[in-house]
Amino acid sequence: MAKKTPQPESFSPETAPTKTYSLVELVKAPTTMADRGPDNTIFAFPAVALIELLLTLGVIVVLLGMSLAVNAPLEEIANPNTTTDPAKAPWYFMGLQEMLEHGHPTLMAVALPTLMVLFVIAIPYLDNDHRGSGVWFTSARGKRITLLTALYALIVMPIYIVVDTKYPLREILRGQFPDFLLQTVIPGLLISVIVLLPLLILLRSKPTSREIVLVMFTMLFVSAIVFTLAGFLFRGPGFELYWPWNMPGGYSPWDNL
Amino acid sequence: MQKIKDFIVNSRVWRSFFRHGWPDNPLDRSLVMTTNIFFHLHPVKVSRKSLRWSYSFGLGIIAAIVFTVLTVTGILLMFYYAPTVERAYTYINTLQSQVPFGQLLRNMHRWGAHLMVIVVVFHMARVFYTGAYKPPREFNWVVGVILLLMTLGASFTGYLLPWDQLAYWAITVGTSVAGYAPGLGPTAKATLLGGPEVGQEALTRFYALHIMVIPAAIALITALHIWRVRKDGGLAAQDAEEEGETNG
Amino acid sequence: MAENKSTISRRQFLGIAWTGSLALFFAQMMVALLKFIKPVTSGGFGGLVYAGKIEEFAIGSINRILKGRFYISRTEDGIIALWQKCTHLGCAVPWVEEEGQFHCPCHGSLFNKVGEVLGGPAPRPLDYFPSEIRSGEVWVDTSQPIQRKKFDPSQITGA
Numbered sequence: 001m002a003k004k005t006p007q008p009e010s011f012s013p014e015t016a017p018t019k020t021y022s023l024v025e026l027v028k029a030p031t032t033m034a035d036r037g038p039d040n041t042i043f044a045f046p047a048v049a050l051i052e053l054l055l056t057l058g059v060i061v062v063l064l065g066m067s068l069a070v071n072a073p074l075e076e077i078a079n080p081n082t083t084t085d086p087a088k089a090p091w092y093f094m095g096l097q098e099m100l101e102h103g104h105p106t107l108m109a110v111a112l113p114t115l116m117v118l119f120v121i122a123i124p125y126l127d128n129d130h131r132g133s134g135v136w137f138t139s140a141r142g143k144r145i146t147l148l149t150a151l152y153a154l155i156v157m158p159i160y161i162v163v164d165t166k167y168p169l170r171e172i173l174r175g176q177f178p179d180f181l182l183q184t185v186i187p188g189l190l191i192s193v194i195v196l197l198p199l200l201i202l203l204r205s206k207p208t209s210r211e212i213v214l215v216m217f218t219m220l221f222v223s224a225i226v227f228t229l230a231g232f233l234f235r236g237p238g239f240e241l242y243w244p245w246n247m248p249g250g251y252s253p254w255d256n257l
Numbered sequence: 258m259q260k261i262k263d264f265i266v267n268s269r270v271w272r273s274f275f276r277h278g279w280p281d282n283p284l285d286r287s288l289v290m291t292t293n294i295f296f297h298l299h300p301v302k303v304s305r306k307s308l309r310w311s312y313s314f315g316l317g318i319i320a321a322i323v324f325t326v327l328t329v330t331g332i333l334l335m336f337y338y339a340p341t342v343e344r345a346y347t348y349i350n351t352l353q354s355q356v357p358f359g360q361l362l363r364n365m366h367r368w369g370a371h372l373m374v375i376v377v378v379f380h381m382a383r384v385f386y387t388g389a390y391k392p393p394r395e396f397n398w399v400v401g402v403i404l405l406l407m408t409l410g411a412s413f414t415g416y417l418l419p420w421d422q423l424a425y426w427a428i429t430v431g432t433s434v435a436g437y438a439p440g441l442g443p444t445a446k447a448t449l450l451g452g453p454e455v456g457q458e459a460l461t462r463f464y465a466l467h468i469m470v471i472p473a474a475i476a477l478i479t480a481l482h483i484w485r486v487r488k489d490g491g492l493a494a495q496d497a498e499e500e501g502e503t504n505g
Numbered sequence: 506m507a508e509n510k511s512t513i514s515r516r517q518f519l520g521i522a523w524t525g526s527l528a529l530f531f532a533q534m535m536v537a538l539l540k541f542i543k544p545v546t547s548g549g550f551g552g553l554v555y556a557g558k559i560e561e562f563a564i565g566s567i568n569r570i571l572k573g574r575f576y577i578s579r580t581e582d583g584i585i586a587l588w589q590k591c592t593h594l595g596c597a598v599p600w601v602e603e604e605g606q607f608h609c610p611c612h613g614s615l616f617n618k619v620g621e622v623l624g625g626p627a628p629r630p631l632d633y634f635p636s637e638i639r640s641g642e643v644w645v646d647t648s649q650p651i652q653r654k655k656f657d658p659s660q661i662t663g664a
Contacts (some may be wrong), residue, residue, distance in 0.1 A: 023430040041302040043286040048299055051308070052322075055315055059322045063372065067364030074353065078425035081571050081589070082456065083596040086612035087426035090416050092374050092409060096434060100612055100626055105437040121402050123385065124395035130518070133391040134493030136312075146386070171624050184629070210388065217385055239613045256423065257371065426596065426634055433594035451544045454595075458544060 027080030066137050073255055085237045085249075088256045101239065102164050103187030104180075112191065116220055123217065127209040138210050145211055146218050149198045153222035156194055161230050165241055195219055232256070298483050300491060307492035312387065315488075316380035321479060323373040328472065330366040338418070338462035342457045345420040370412045376407045389493035397485040405480060407475050414467035417460060428463070429455050512551040529598040556586070556636075559664050567600045567618060573647050575634055576600060576607075576620050583664040586645040587620045592652075593627040607631070621656045629654060636662045 075084070089097050099108040132138035137146055170182045198215050207215075233253050236242040242254055265271055266278070277288035290301045306312065336358065337352045339345065352359035381401060384390055390398035417428045432455070436446040451458025490496065513521075554573035562568055562579040569576050569589070574597075576587045587607075591598045596611035606623055607616035614625030621630050632650040636643060653660065 040306065041304050042302060042308075043280075043288050044284065044299045044303050045280045045286045045296070046347045047308065048303060049296070051315070052318060055318055056322050059319060059326065059372075063323075063365050063369050064361075064392060066368045067361050069351075070364070070368075071360060072364045072367035073420055073423060075422040078342075078420050078422055078455075080425070081574065081597055082422075083599070083610050084422045084426050087430055087611040089431045090413060091371070092412065093434075095433055097430065097612070100434070100594070104625075104628065105434065105626065106439060108436040110438045110442070113471060117402070117406070120381075121399055124390040124392070124398045127390075128392050128395065130496075131311045133388045133394075134496045136387050138388050156600075174624070179628075196585050214386075221382060221385075238608065239609055256427075257367075426611075429596065430594045447544050448542055 029078060044155060049059050069077050074129050086235060086239050086251070088231070088235070089233045091257060092228065092236075094230035096231075098161070098227045098231030098235070102161075102168075103170070103191075104183035107184045107188050111188075116224075119216065119220070123213050127213045129209055132210055137214070138225040142214055143208075145202065149218040150222045152198055153219050153226065158230070160190075160194060161227070162241065195223070265380060286450065298487065300487060303491065304495040307494040309494070310412065311432055312494050313492060314379075314383060316376055316383055320373060320380055321377060321483075324367055324475065324479070326372060327366060327369045330471075331361050331468065333362055334366055335468060340418065340460045342420065344420065345460065349419045351419075370415060374408055374412055377405050381405055387493060391493070394485075394489045397482060400478060400482050401483065404475065404478055407471055407478070411467065411471040411475065414463040414471065417455070417463045418467065420460065425455055425477045428459070432459075513621055523640060526572055552646065552648050554645045554647050556645050557582070559638055559641050559643055562643070565618075569600065570645070573634075573645055575645060575647065577636075577643060577645075578620075580619065580661060580664075582658065584636060584638070584643060584659045585661050586636040586643075587616075588632040588634060588650045590650075591627060591631065592629050592631060593625070598631070619656050619661070630656055638662060 013115075085175050088094060096109050097115060099112065102108060132142075137143035169186060173182055198219055199212065202211060202215050234241050234245040235253075236247040236251055242248070247253070260407050276292045277285045280286040280289040287301045290296045290299055333350070337356055338348045349363070352363060354360075384398065384401065413428075413431060417424045432446050432450055435449065438445065447453065449459070449462065450456075451462045486492070554570065554575075556570045556573065556575075556577050557568070562577050562584060564579050564581060567576050567578050570586075573586075574589050576589060578585050578587055589597045589615055591609045591611065593609065593658050594611055596609050598607045598614070598616065600606075600611045601608040604615075606618075607614075609615075609619075609625065611628070612626050614627035615623035616631050617623055618626070619630075620633060622628075630653055632652050634645045634647050634650055636645045640646075651660075
């Protein structure tokens with residue numbers, strides 16, 4: 001830091017302060033354009049315009065091809081007296097409907113999804129460290145954490161669905177304990193333990209906030225996909241579990257799209 | 258030929274539309290972005306890294322494109338539809354069997370709706386895993402989550418309109434879930450359906466939501482979403498580049 | 506200015522007054538909107554429905570009355586008119602004769618002949634309608650389904 005400041009001519013030496021600046025604090029922040037490598041940018045026109053044109057054409061071609069190949073389903077006219085078997089919500093809500101199989105609706109279809117949406121909204125406020133932005137998984141460790149969590153969810157969630165369907169604690173113990181305990185408390189605790197287990201393991205190794213949200217988001221995202229696929233592909237008549245290619249009664253899950 | 262082209266391009270009428278020449282030089286390439294309403298959402302210059310396919314997969318742009326396709330096909334479908342319990346199903350049948358390209362349009366609208374849900378979900382996953390929600394982009398992430406929920410709402414309300422068995426029972430099951438929310442649940446369900454069961458009132462309300470309320474909201478909020486992308490400094494890939502350079 | 510004892514200035518007061526009125530105005534609009542979108546239909550799909558003669562319902566049988574959207578279940582003691590709507594998510598529950606129970610296709614809820622939950626996720630027994638037997642004719646009032654926590658013999662109309 002230079003000690004002597006050059007004084008403009010118009011200033012009179014008597015009125016001008018002897019020192020006009022001082023070092024107050026060192027701040028970590030992006031620097032100005034000085035001392036940077038070559039500007040690695042290109043004009044948006046025509047590159048971006050071309051990309052967008054190509055994507056538009058691509059989307060239209062894909063949709064046209066699909067529309068020519070497969071017709072949108074249309075069943076008989078709505079009849080409030082006969083429920084289709086199975087009756088399914090649109091595919092993106094089949095995760096919710098699958099959850100409903102495993103506990104009380106207020107817990108499974110309202111409380112847990114609401115918590116999930118709130119968590120997703122809160123992510124940037126839970127992890128507000130700017131570092132590592134714009135890099136896939138932020139670090140090699142982040143990538144490993146994501147993969148391991150995804151693997152865990154991919155294995156545990158289908159097992160949970162199958163075991164809870166084949167040997168439902170709620171049905172076996174029905175009548176012996178209060179319904180609230182069986183339908184809400186036990187499933188809620190079980191799901192919480194399964195979902196939070198990877199986080200508890202991670203917490204032992206002093207994770208960054210980014211790694212914590214990586215674990216939680218991956219867990220919820222993969223579980224949502226597993227539940228959606230289970231409900232959409234593997235539930236047949238009577239909402240029982242079947243292999244998608246082996247549904248009884250000529251039912252095909254794809255008819256529900 | 259060249260003379261005619263020059264005459265048109267240099268005429269006062271043409272010049273009043275386009276205030277720049279063909280963008281083959283830096284000045285005109287800047288002007289095309291700043292003086293054209295369709296391009297003004299873009300920056301004049303973009304970082305090479307944020308254009309890299311393996312970074313963004315173009316999912317946000319694809320979602321916007323699919324939304325546009327859905328708007329166009331949806332408006333066309335409205336020409337052959339009315340939301341009444343007696344006639345809605347007949348209209349869809351007529352559309353499919355008698356209207357030229359009617360079945361194709363309906364297919365495009367339906368598959369487009371599914372595609373949009375998938376693309377928007379994967380867009381969210383992409384933004385999350387690249388850490389692009391971090392400051393200063395927190396608010397835009399929240400806007401994005403709202404857009405995702407509205408996409409689901411748009412698709413769900415449209416699901417009832419064909420008034421077939423699939424539609425009827427899917428909406429019956431879907432809205433019953435809302436009834437389990439403690440407190441406001443039953444009221445919210447009844448308000449959505451306009452009655453105790455899925456019927457004419459529900460069809461009317463879903464139609465209004467599907468063709469007007471939700472699409473208009475999505476269009477407006479998407480504008481905010483894209484505007485914020487610009488104001489928050491473009492794609493986060495650029496930040497990573499800058500940090501990488503300053504650190505090493 | 507010395508006699509002005511008020512702690513807020515005229516400018517502040519007007520600001521608060523304007524903000525308050527605007528907030529109140531928008532609150533009013535919201536209340537009006539909520540009132541507007543509240544459903545006007547009262548619910549129910551009819552008043553009294555004639556189900557049939559009591560002799561038509563054999564003891565232990567389940568008969569579906571489509572126009573009233575309910576089942577007449579005849580037990581030794583009498584009849585009960587069960588609403589077909591599943592208490593879980595509102596599907597129409599069919600009676601499955603081979604299984605001897607109501608089996609909901611949506612999520613596999615099971616109910617017995619008087620509507621008690623045998624299995625599945627349904628949180629309470631099937632709702633029922635008040636019924637009446639007038640000189641051998643079964644009449645069911647479908648305007649008001651009755652919710653119940655559990656089955657009680659008093660819910661059965663004697664025959």
